[in-house]
Amino acid sequence: MTKQTLSFQAEVAxxxxxxTHSLYSNKEIFLRELISNASDACDKLxxxxxxxxxxxxxxxxxxxxxxxxxTARTLxxxxxxxxxxxQEAIDNLGTIAKSGTRDFVSRLSGDQxxxxxxxxxxxxxxxxxxxxxxxxxxxxxxxxxxxxxPADQAVRWVSDGGASGGGAFEVENITxxxxxxxxxxxxxxxxxxxxxxxxLKGIINKYSDHISLPILMQKExxxxxxxxxxxEMVTTDEWETVNQASALWTRPKKDITPEHYAxxxxxxxxxxxxxxxxxxxxxxxxTEYTQLLYxxxxxxxxxxxxxxxxxxxxxxxxxxxxxxxxxLMPVYLRFVKGVVDSSDLPLNVSRxxxxxxxxxxxxxxxxxxxxxxxxxxLAKNNRPADDASEEDKAGAGKYDKFYAEFxxxxxxxxxxxxxxxxxxxxxxxxxxxxxxxASVSLADYKARMKEGQEAIYYITADxxxxxxxxxxxxxxxxxxxxxxxxxxxVDEWALSHLHEFDGTPLxxxxxxxxxxxxxxxxxxxxxxxEASEVFKPVLAKLKDALKDKAEDVRVTSRLVDxxxxxxxxxxxxxxxxxxxxxxxxxxxxxxKPVLEVNPxxxxxxxLAAGDGASVHFHDLANILFDQxxxxxxxxPDDPAAYVKRVNALLV
Ligand SMILES: Nc1ncnc2c1ncn2[C@@H]1O[C@H](COP(=O)(O)OP(=O)(O)OP(=O)(O)O)[C@@H](O)[C@H]1O
Numbered sequence: 001m002t003k004q005t006l007s008f009q010a011e012v013a014x015x016x017x018x019x020t021h022s023l024y025s026n027k028e029i030f031l032r033e034l035i036s037n038a039s040d041a042c043d044k045l046x047x048x049x050x051x052x053x054x055x056x057x058x059x060x061x062x063x064x065x066x067x068x069x070x071t072a073r074t075l076x077x078x079x080x081x082x083x084x085x086x087q088e089a090i091d092n093l094g095t096i097a098k099s100g101t102r103d104f105v106s107r108l109s110g111d112q113x114x115x116x117x118x119x120x121x122x123x124x125x126x127x128x129x130x131x132x133x134x135x136x137x138x139x140x141x142x143x144x145x146x147x148x149x150p151a152d153q154a155v156r157w158v159s160d161g162g163a164s165g166g167g168a169f170e171v172e173n174i175t176x177x178x179x180x181x182x183x184x185x186x187x188x189x190x191x192x193x194x195x196x197x198x199x200l201k202g203i204i205n206k207y208s209d210h211i212s213l214p215i216l217m218q219k220e221x222x223x224x225x226x227x228x229x230x231x232e233m234v235t236t237d238e239w240e241t242v243n244q245a246s247a248l249w250t251r252p253k254k255d256i257t258p259e260h261y262a263x264x265x266x267x268x269x270x271x272x273x274x275x276x277x278x279x280x281x282x283x284x285x286x287t288e289y290t291q292l293l294y295x296x297x298x299x300x301x302x303x304x305x306x307x308x309x310x311x312x313x314x315x316x317x318x319x320x321x322x323x324x325x326x327x328l329m330p331v332y333l334r335f336v337k338g339v340v341d342s343s344d345l346p347l348n349v350s351r352x353x354x355x356x357x358x359x360x361x362x363x364x365x366x367x368x369x370x371x372x373x374x375x376x377x378l379a380k381n382n383r384p385a386d387d388a389s390e391e392d393k394a395g396a397g398k399y400d401k402f403y404a405e406f407x408x409x410x411x412x413x414x415x416x417x418x419x420x421x422x423x424x425x426x427x428x429x430x431x432x433x434x435x436x437x438a439s440v441s442l443a444d445y446k447a448r449m450k451e452g453q454e455a456i457y458y459i460t461a462d463x464x465x466x467x468x469x470x471x472x473x474x475x476x477x478x479x480x481x482x483x484x485x486x487x488x489x490v491d492e493w494a495l496s497h498l499h500e501f502d503g504t505p506l507x508x509x510x511x512x513x514x515x516x517x518x519x520x521x522x523x524x525x526x527x528x529x530e531a532s533e534v535f536k537p538v539l540a541k542l543k544d545a546l547k548d549k550a551e552d553v554r555v556t557s558r559l560v561d562x563x564x565x566x567x568x569x570x571x572x573x574x575x576x577x578x579x580x581x582x583x584x585x586x587x588x589x590x591x592k593p594v595l596e597v598n599p600x601x602x603x604x605x606x607l608a609a610g611d612g613a614s615v616h617f618h619d620l621a622n623i624l625f626d627q628x629x630x631x632x633x634x635x636p637d638d639p640a641a642y643v644k645r646v647n648a649l650l651v
Pocket of ligand 1: 082131
């Protein structure tokens with residue numbers, strides 16, 4: 001093949017512009033990115049070689065070499081991993097594979113370029129990968145041969161990253177004896193200090209120490225100068241390993257610093273923020289494995305996508321097997337990132353096999369328990385006592401942070417993980433009528449329950465304001481009974497799997513007839529029974545007038561200021577959930593709510609005194625119903641008819 005000149009995908013050209021104009025503040029990350037790619041390429045080869053050992057040719061020891069040529073002013077990162085075919089070089093080094101990064105870049109418009117610095121920080125979140133080489137290089141040459149292809153089918157890829165204005169790269173066919181890839185950076189004028197071996201070792205130590213492959217550099221020696229001249233460091237032909245070259249998780253915990261853990265997290269998660277917490281354990285017993293699990297500080301944008309890739313990398317005896325091993329973590333813990341290294345699974349394990357393996361089940365259970373313990377610790381140290389140790393104080397507010405990001409997903413576990421339901425229930429936090437923030441645990445609530453209170457009361461609504469101002473809370477407010485306010489979409493479904501906490505039932509205040517049990521005194525009960533009796537005739541008339549809308553009409557003691565509210569039958573779906581599902585396009589059976597009226601309210605009294613056969617009565621009954629619907633965030637079936645009825649009253 002002769003030389004071909006090809007253009008970058010439009011987003012790559014934009015990304016390159018961004019990289020070269022805005023990533024100056026943290027230039028050195030380019031080395032981490034390129035070494036990380038080299039390490040991935042070796043992992044891929046090791047995995048493919050499990051089935052095709054011939055791919056390893058005569059070089060079974062995988063490694064990365066970093067070398068400099070001071071005369072040519074180049075820095076080269078070479079690996080003997082999987083390599084790239086010509087087509088792969090064109091596809092992978094000319095486009096952006098990750099859809100998240102691509103979308104982000106394509107959204108940057110021209111006038112935003114002024115805030116390049118800010119964007120540089122943002123782009124750091126997505127990982128610029130290979131293209132970060134252009135932070136320090138004005139030209140990059142990649143030479144590569146895919147493992148398994150003959151020496152004369154290697155490729156050379158060269159680009160100046162668009163500096164010449166063309167936004168193009170060249171590819172040509174070359175002969176390369178060794179399999180694998182070398183990336184040569186022609187260093188910019190202001191990046192010449194990356195020719196210093198000492199500097200490079202420092203960067204490798206900082207960012208890439210945990211890479212399990214050996215990273216080799218040529219040894220340097222002090223050479224005395226000729227007479228009258230100073231000495232200097234000179235490069236020898238001997239190569240030495242400059243990193244620890246053992247996978248981080250295989251090292252004893254005492255030898256790993258928090259910085260190492262954080263750096264490793266960044267590499268596996270592509271998250272620029274430090275993790276909130278991590279746990280590292282070697283599990284022994286009938287199933288043996290090592291787990292290193294992280295809880296991120298921030299939720300990803302696609303957190304609620306239950307099909308989203310899981311964040312666990314599976315290794316078997318330190319050989320990388322697969323990313324996103326979803327069988328190792330339940331779906332409700334999909335935000336956890338980390339590594340599991342098993343000693344028992346076969347190296348050729350497939351995703352299908354993982355689903356069925358007993359060892360995998362044991363690992364999943366073990367990982368789940370670990371994550372829950374980690375969360376329990378965060379919860380425990382969230383509000384440290386004054387005399388707590390410095391370490392415990394450092395955890396202040398971390399659980400709140402976790403819960404704000406991932407609480408809604410954790411709740412899915414109530415319906416998914418029956419074995420751990422009680423532990424999960426203890427981790428739940430809600431806003432309540434005494435706290436606007438999601439900080440009340442079920443145990444806190446129980447500890448504050450009133451004398452004679454027999455249930456944990458809660459209400460679900462679309463918004464906090466909607467929950468707080470719901471008419472259904474009126475009697476609870478009057479009696480000073482705390483009610484949990486639930487506003488996550490998942491709450492109602494999740495709560496349908498949690499009927500009690502520590503022996504106390506959970507009761508929705510919008511479901512079934514209100515029964516405050518011992519919290520109501522005898523006089524109140526008597527007054528209520530009398531009212532039910534007195535209102536019987538008007539209830540019958542209301543029922544008739546609203547027969548298309550309401551399942552039943554009854555008097556209630558739950559209201560204080562409002563004339564009426566809607567409730568659902570004890571085991572029915574709430575009107576709020578039904579509305580949500582309908583909005584989501586599901587066909588819902590038409591379940592009619594119960595209209596409850598307040599016998600103390602003037603409007604209800606007026607109805608009772610009126611003539612049930614009059615047109616006026618029919619209109620008032622409908623207004624009463626529609627207003628109750630509005631009060632809980634719904635819309636009348638026929639809004640125009642509602643407006644007409646209200647207007648008729650106003651004039
Ligand atoms: N040393 C290498 N050996 C083989 N293939 C490579 C090498 N470096 C890069 N590639 C290929 O180029 C692709 C693009 O690399 P790039 O670093 O831009 O993205 P990535 O590695 O997929 O993402 P990220 O770096 O954010 O993890 C890689 O997915 C890989 O296929």
